[in-house]
Amino acid sequence: MDRRVTAGLLGATAIALGAFGAHALKDRLALIPEAAGWWQTATFYLLTHAVAIGAISGRSALPARLWTMGAVIFAATLYAMALGAPRWFGAITPIGGCLLIAGWVALAWTSRKES
16 A cells, blocks of 8 residues: 555544544543543554654655554554553553554664665
8 A cells, every 4th residue: 555545544543533532532531540641642643653654655665564553553552442441452552662663763774775
């Protein structure tokens, strides 16, 4: 899939879920003390990496692939916990975070080769 399509879909999803959490789920997210924070963090990371994916559309595909996988895993586990999934989902979240970090390292590495 074209990285701009991926960026657009992730960005749209982040905005939609952010608004959904702020409005439609406001009362539900208040039931779990950390839920609103998890929702906001998931939305922020998803949107941030959507923008990053779109910004590097002409460069190596590796950072974008890592960011896509990482953002989806990271955000999905936080969204799930905010909606009441078991806390052990939090053990999966760092896998997404590591993929995000790996994407930034891959960007630095591939950019080094280009300059």
